[in-house]
Every structure is written in C-alpha cells, then in structure tokens.
C-alpha cells in the first residue's frame with residue numbers, strides 16, 4: 001500500500017471543485033420536515049421566545065405559512081396542536097373538530113401538495129400534561145394506546161398523510177396499524193418515534209406546545225440517555241409492529257443511535273433536531289459566539305451523515321433559503 005509521500009490525502013482538498021465532487025453527504029430540501037404549532041383563534045401569530053422565528057399560529061395563519069413553506073420547496077410539515085380545552089383524557093386529541101383536524105383540513109384545501117405529518121400524543125391535550133391516561137400518578141399503557149388509536153384515525157380522517165406517534169407506549173404501532181387497516185387506510189404510513197429519549201433538550205418545545213407535565217417527568221416511558229442497545233430493541237419492536245419509517249430523537253446528541261439504527265435495520269430513518277438543539281445554536285449565534293448559518297448546515301449534515309434520510313428541524317426554512325442562495 002502506498003504511503004506518504006506518494007499518498008497525500010490533501011490532494012483532493014486544494015480545489016473547491018474537487019471538494020464538491022467528492023463530498024459524501026449533501027443536504028437537499030427533500031430532507032427537511034418543518035414543525036408547526038397550531039392554536040385556536042384567528043389572526044394569531046405569536047413567536048415562541050426560546051425558538052426565534054417559530055410561532056404558535058391560528059389555522060388561518062398556518063395556512064399562509066404553509067404556502068410559504070411549500071414555495072420554498074420544503075416538502076413536508078409536522079403539526080402539533082394546542083387545544084383550547086384540556087382534560088384528564090385529552091379528548092381534544094381525537095375530536096373530529098379538534099385543532100389538528102381543523103388545521104389539516106384547511107391546509108389540504110389550500111396547499112394540497114404539501115405532505116402533512118401529524119404528531120400523535122396526548123400531552124398537549126391533557127390537563128396534567130402527561131402523554132397518557134393516569135391511574136394515580138402512573139401513565140397507564142394499554143388505556144393510553146386505545147386513545148392514541150382514536151387520535152390517529154381522527155387525524156387520517158381529517159386528511160393527514162402520515163401519522164407520527166411520539167408517545168413511547170408499548171404496542172401502539174401495532175394497534176394503530178391494525179386500526180388504520182381496519183378502516184381501509186392501508187396506504188397511510190406510520191413514522192414511529194421509535195427511540196425517543198427522556199431529554200432536557202425538549203425544554204423550548206414544551207413552551208411552544210404548552211405541554212410541560214404538572215408533576216413528575218417522562219422517564220417512565222421515554223428512554224434513558226445512557227442506553228443505545230435498548231434503542232435497537234425499541235426500533236426492532238416498532239418495525240415488527242409495522243412502522244414504515246423509524247425516528248431517533250433528539251438527533252445531534254444521539255448520532256451514534258442514528259448510525260446504529262441505519263446500519264442494523266436499513267430502514268427509512270428520520271431524526272428530530274429538537275427545540276433545545278435549535279435554541280442553543282440560535283442563542284450562541286445571536287451572541288456572535290458562533291457562526292449560526294455555518295453551524296446550522298454543519299449540524300444538519302452531521303445528522304444526515306450518521307444515517308438519517310430525513311430531518312425534522314426548526315431550521316428547515318433557513319436551510320432551504322441557504323441551499324437556494326448557494327445553489328446547492
């Protein structure tokens with residue numbers, strides 16, 4: 001094998017044209033899914049303080065925003081709903097006239113080619129802010145799964161293109177798949193939040209989604225940050241139950257999990273660059289401590305390099321504009 005000085009890896013780095021030709025990982029707009037928060041009312045567009053450039057929006061404003069997103073070339077959104085009324089069993093989640101259902105119908109009517117993914121969980125809809133039904137202080141698994149099934153069906157009936165369960169209850173993918181098929185919705189894919197960690201990086205999201213739990217935390221269903229083999233078991237179970245796309249969340253701090261998942265299962269793989277990852281980059285950028293745009297692109301490239309085929313990111317619009325500007 002040739003060694004230095006015959007072999008020089010820098011040879012391919014001197015010229016930007018060559019660098020572009022040999023780049024292994026490139027981002028395109030098709031990689032991005034943009035998260036949106038919908039609230040009741042009219043003419044409301046309220047910025048989330050810890051997530052500059054991201055808003056809680058009423059249905060009419062969401063529709064306007066979706067037109068912009070579509071015209072930027074971003075193919076898909078994921079919707080989170082904040083209902084006007086919350087109760088013990090999160091009934092707003094599966095109300096046929098609930099906030100998500102209204103938003104999905106309105107967007108489908110006005111921006112029909114934008115792919116709509118809906119987040120399926122109860123925490124935005126329960127008065128206690130937990131992801132499921134409570135028995136005392138415990139989140140009851142099987143009772144919760146029944147409600148997640150109702151929520152999923154109701155989203156699809158409103159027109160959702162893909163269902164994304166984010167709750168981490170055992171057995172929900174199988175139950176949702178069976179119920180969707182039973183209703184004739186066999187063409188609707190499930191994007192499973194398969195390996196979702198109990199993470200401090202969700203802080204800003206909980207302000208945006210108004211879903212902070214009233215007591216306790218989510219450690220009895222979301223995963224322990226120290227575990228990666230367990231993540232493989234979670235993912236395997238969801239694939240067996242019928243998940244079409246698997247997701248790892250958060251993304252940046254869990255690149256090893258994304259990598260392992262892609263290597264092991266070869267499934268279409270999504271990664272969620274969550275609110276805290278976004279907020280940290282924004283904040284440091286605003287302070288002039290880092291070059292925000294550069295780190296935006298570097299962080300997204302790293303997530304894709306690890307094995308993600310698609311990235312849920314609050315940077316989707318900025319990154320799409322960057323790609324347009326640099327013609328990449």
Ligand code: PBG
Pocket residue numbers: 119121123131166167201202203204205206211218273274275276
């Ligand atoms: C709801 C849900 C959460 C996120 C997506 N869906 C928060 C949570 O588990 O508390 C987090 C997204 C983000 O931080 O950007 N189960």
Ligand code: ZN
Pocket residue numbers: 121122123124130131166167
């Ligand atoms: Zn939840």
